[in-house]
Amino acid sequence: MSLSPGESAPLYSHRDTQTHDDVMGSLSLRRDLSHPENPPFGTWWTYTVEETLLWPILEYQGNINNCLDVILGDFNDEPDNEDTERRNQPLSSGITLGLDDGATISEFVESFLRNIHTKFPILEPQELRERGENLVENGLGWDGETCQVLLACALGAISCPWEVADLENYDRIKPSRERLSLANEYFSAGQKRLGALLTQSSIIAVQCIFMAGIFLMHQQKPVAGWRLLNVASIACRTYISKRMARESRNGRESRSRSMEQRLCWSCFKTEREVACEFGMETSGLNVIAYSTSLPTPPNGFNSEMENSTAHQTVSPSGTTATSMMRETYQDKSWYYFLTDIMLCKLEMRIDNYCQDKRREAYHFAGGSPEVFFRSMTEALQEFRYQLSSYYNSLPPLMQFPMGGLVPCEDEALNQLRWRIYCVQHDIYIPALYILLHNDVSGWSHNLVNDLIDLANECLKLDVIFLKTAVTPHRQYNTWLWLRKGVRSALILIASRRLKAQRRPGLERLEVPDDVTCADGARRLIQGLRYWSAESNDCKEYLALLYELHAEFRI
Incomplete structure (x- = not known):
C-alpha cells in the first residue's frame, strides 16, 4: 500500500499490536507449556511438576499449568483484598x-x-x-x-x-x-x-x-x-x-x-x-x-548464639553445665550453613551442565541417542562421586544415616539429608527419563546397566519423597516440599506404567511394589489435605493425582 505525502500513516498498526507470541507473556513468571519445547532426545532435564506432566507415558490431557496458575492467580497478597x-x-x-x-x-x-x-x-x-x-x-x-x-x-x-x-x-x-x-x-x-x-x-x-x-x-x-x-x-x-x-x-x-x-x-x-x-x-x-x-564465621560465633534461657545453670565444677551443649549447637549450625552452601554449589553445577547439554543436543540432532547419552551418563556418575565425597567428608558432628524414612532427631541434620536427597535426585532423574522414553534394547549392555543403576536409585528417592515430603511441620520450604512429593508421585506412576509394558532389557529396573506406592499415596494425600486450607494449589494436586491413578482416590 502506498500513501501520498498528504496522507497520514498510523503509528501502530493492528499487526504491530497483535502478535501470536505476545512479548508480555514472555515476561510472565508463568511458563506457558501448552506448546512445549520438542528438543532432540527429549526433555530429560525436567525438574518440576509441570515439566513432568509433559512426559508422554503419563498421557495427561489436562491443563499443564493449572497448579501454578492457582498460585500465580491468587490475589490474597493484594492490599485491597x-x-x-x-x-x-x-x-x-x-x-x-x-x-x-x-x-x-x-x-x-x-x-x-x-x-x-x-x-x-x-x-x-x-x-x-x-x-x-x-x-x-x-x-x-x-x-x-x-x-x-x-x-x-x-x-x-x-x-x-x-x-x-x-x-x-x-x-x-x-x-x-x-x-x-x-x-x-x-x-x-x-x-x-x-x-x-x-x-x-x-x-x-x-x-x-x-x-x-x-x-x-x-x-x-x-x-x-x-x-x-x-x-x-x-x-x-x-x-x-x-x-x-x-x-x-x-x-x-x-x-x-x-x-x-x-x-x-x-x-x-x-x-x-x-x-x-x-x-x-x-x-x-x-x-x-x-x-x-x-x-567466614562471625567473631565469637559460639558464644553469641547462646540461648538466653540457659544462662543460670552451673555445674559443681563451677563451669556452666550447658556451655558445651551450646557450643556444640552453634558449631552444628555453622557446619549446616556451610554444608548447605557446598550442596547448593554442586546443584548449580549440575544445572549448568544440563543447560550446556541441552544446547549440545541441537548440534547433535539426527545423531545416535545412545552416543549422546553415553557421555551424559559418565558425567552423572562423576557428579555422583562428588556428592559422595562431600557426604563422606562431613565432620562427626554432622553425620547422619542415608536412605531411611525415619527423620533425624536434629532438624539441621534432617534438612541437610533432604538437600542431599534433592541433589541425588537431580543426578539420577535423567537416567530414568532415558529409560522411559527410549528403546534401549539394542544399546550397549554396559550403558544400559549404568542407566538402570542410576534409575533404581532415583526410584528409591521418589519413594522417600512420596512418604516424607509433606508433614504438618511449618517451615520456609513447606511449599517446595509439597511439590517435590507430588512430582515423585508422578514419576512413580510413570515408572509403574513402564513396568507394565515389559520392555526387553529393563528386567533389572526396580519399580516399587503396589503396597509401597499405596502407603506413600495415603501419606501424601493426608498432607495435601492438611495444607489445602492455606495453599490453594494443594486442591489442584489432589485432583490431578485422583485423575492419574486409582491409589489417590481415597
Missing part, C-alpha cells in the same frame, strides 16, 4: 496485641534465633536482643532496627521447634491460631516499615527484606515470597557494589565482609529454590556457583 484483611485480624477476641510487650518480644526473638537464625545466620544475635530491649524501653519507631525486631518476632511466632514425634500429627494446627495471629500482627507492623528500606543500600535493609520474604514463604505465599527474596538478592548486590566503590576510593576495607557473605548466600540459595519452580532466572548471584570461597 478482603480475604487478606480478614486473615490479618486476630482470630480470638481475647488476644491483646502487645507488640512492645517485653516478655512477648523476648520469647519470639529467642524463638527466631533457635528456629530461623540457625539456618540463616544473617544477623548478630546479641545485637538483635539489644534492639528488642530498646524497643520495649522506648516503644516502636519507624527505623530499620524496629523493623528488624518486628520481623524477627513475626518469624519467631510463626516458626515451631522440630519435634519428630509430631511429624505425623495432623490433628492440631502448629503454631496455634493465637500465635499465628500474633505473627501476622508483627509482620503487618514490620511490613509498614519496609518501604523506606527498599530504597536503601544497607546491611539492615537486606536483612529485613530477606526476613520478610522468609515469613511469606512460611505463610505458603511463594510468589510474594520470591518477589521479596529477589529484591533482597538485588539489594545485597547493590550494597556490595557500593562497599567496593567506597573501599576503592578510601583504601580501607569494610568490617562487614562476613555478614555480606552470609547474607549473599542466604539470599541467593533461598531465592533460587523458589525461582526454579517458576522457571525464572535468579537475580544474578549465580556467578558464585564456581567460587572456591566460603563465608
